[in-house]
Amino acid sequence: MRAMPPAHPFDDDKLKEECGVFGVAGVADAANFVALGLHALQHRGQEAGGIVVHDPEQGFNSARRFGYVRDNFTSHKVMETLPGPIGIGHVRYSTAGNKGNTAIRDVQPFFGEFSMGGAAIAHNGNITNADQLRRELIERGSIFQSSSDSECIIHLMARSLQRNIPERMKDALRRVEGAFSVVAMTRTKLIGVRDPLGVRPLVLGKIGDGWALSSETCALDIIGAEFIRDIEPGEMVVISAERGVESFKPFEPKKSRFCIFEHVYFSRPDSIxxxxxxxxTRRQIGVELAREAPVDADLVCPVPDSGTPAAIGFSQESGIPYAMGIIRNQYMGRTFIEPTEQIRNMGVRLKLNVNRALIRGKRVILVDDSVVRGTTSRKIKDMILDAGAAEVHFRIASPPTAWPCFYGVDTPEREKLLAANMSEDEMRDHLGVDSLRFISLDGLYRAAGVAEGRDPASPRYCDACFSGEYPVEPADMIEKGFQLKPAAE
Known part of the structure; x- marks a missing residue:
């Protein structure tokens, strides 16, 4: 998926996951389960969603819509068009306020009709050699219907000479570079695949006599499914009524490099x-932050909601009281109408408000998950000072974000990342706060359960957005002139 302008002036100051995937097989009315699963994964994608199902009598049916799952996939009118015991779904991150920038044809799952029957796929991640693959496929006669890199998988499958869909998918994914967690389906099979590095998550669940695949365990919880296990990096599972869950390893084994920002921000806190x-993990990040960057203050306040667990951990470790100094408006939707320049200039205040009676005269520690461009951080600091705070100290629950992600996260270009252009002290002065400290990369690893910290020779996680060390070279971006971090830097 390609990034587009944000919907609101403060929405470009966070890294954004771009999609979530879900699938079920062996249940009555699969579409209802898929809709519930997608609702639980809404935080991973708010622009659009889609569902594809198969019914033995009616064949394949699909629905793709812009907007929230709750607004599109809860009415009987829509759900009655999606019968069958097997289905998959996808939610896509909202990177544009103007839906005209995105065509409905870009909304997944994608469907293809092959000689041995139809298949649909939903993809979480990013194909780093998609431009090269697209050029090659077009030269050989493929006709693309969308601008999504994910469609390359369907075309590669169509050109495979293998005799069944799972084997064609193996063929296709062996040509793909980057990050992919894929949920796919045929008439009778549910398929899940993770790339060899396991950058993006994918889990397996059991519901009655049926099975479920999901980006996160929280979506299994909502349908009452039992979490069985993670799909392993480089693993393909093929689920059918006849054979149950079959596991294959179609790729050359590699050391796992799971995205560490899933722990910091992307995933829901109730997921495993x-x-x-x-x-x-997020609470422990706060504990590590309090050890690494203590400060004398009166209150520890989260920047809601993503900073809350880390703020709790910081408070517990430091002994400084935890307080809800900033209140989030739970009803601030992405479709909020902004009719005047005056309302647009309210910016963050539409989303967050300061608890003035609590803040006045206090030395406040604000705990947030990240600083990307810094625009939101400055506005929040101004709000806290306007409310009468004596001091403002920022503590950030991730290291400085100095490099863009090319594996399925919507990230600004490097020149627009504050940490790519300023030191920590310069960022402190730019934000106008009394102090600013980020957790170290070693501290983040310790919080994620790696007691010895980060091994520079063999990192446990993909942390390219912090370190500039990309586990898979972004071929398309290098072709466009992107400069990798020099080896000696």
């Missing part, structure tokens, strides 16, 4: 990643 509670 690699056997570890996301909430506990």
């Amino acid at each position: 990643l690699e056997g570890r509670s996301v909430y506990e």
Whole structure:
């Protein structure tokens, strides 16, 4: 998926996951389960969603819509058009306020009709050699219907000479570079695949006699499914009524490089990643931050909602009271109408408000998950000072974000990342706060359960947005002139 302008002036100051995938097989009315799963994954994609199902009598049916799952996939009128015991779905991140910038044909899942029957796929991640593949496929006669890199997979499958869909998918994905967690379906099979590095998450669940695949465990919870296990990096599972869950390893084995920002921000705090509670990791980040960057203050306040677990951990470790100094408007939707320049200039205040009675005269520690461009951080600091705070100290629950992500995260270009152009002290002065400290990369690894910290020779996670060390070279971006971090830097 390609990035586009944000919907609101403060929405470009966070890194954004671009999609979530979900699928079920062996259940009655699969579309209802898929809709519930996508609702639980809405944080991973808010621009659009789609569902594809198969019914033995009616064949394949699909629905793709712009907007939230709750607005599109809850009415009987829509759901009645999606019968069948097997289905998959996809939510796409909202990177544009103007839906005209995105065509409905870009909304997944994508469907293809092959000689041995139809298949649909939903993809979370980013194909770093998609431009090269697209040129090659077009030269050989393929006709693309969307601008999505994910469509390359369908065309590669169509050109494979293998005799069944799973084997064609293996063929196709062996040509793909970058990050992919794929949920796919045929008339009778549900398929899940993770790339060899396991950058993006994918989990397996059991519901009654059926099965589910999901980007996160929180979506299994909502449908009452039992979490079975993570799909392993480089693994393909093929699920059918006849054979149950079959596991294949179609790729050359590689050391796992799971995205560490899933632990920091992307995933829901009630999910389990690699056997570890996301909430506990984020709380432990706050503990590490308090050890690495203590400060004398009166209150620890989260920047809601993503800074909350880290703020709790910081408070517990430091002994400084935790307080809700900033209140989030839970009803601030992305479709908020902004009729005047005056309202547009309210910016963050439409989304966040300061608890003035609590803040006045206090030395406040603000805990946030990240600083990207710094625009939102400056506005929040101004709000806290306007409310009468004596001091403002920022503590950030991730290292400085100095490099863009090319594996499925909507990131600004490097020149627009504050940490790519300023030191920590310069960022402190730019933001106008009394102090600014980020957790170290070693501290982040310790919080994620790696006691010895980060091994520079063999990192446990993909941390390219912090380190500039890309586990898969972004071929398309290098072709366009992107400069990798020099080896000696």
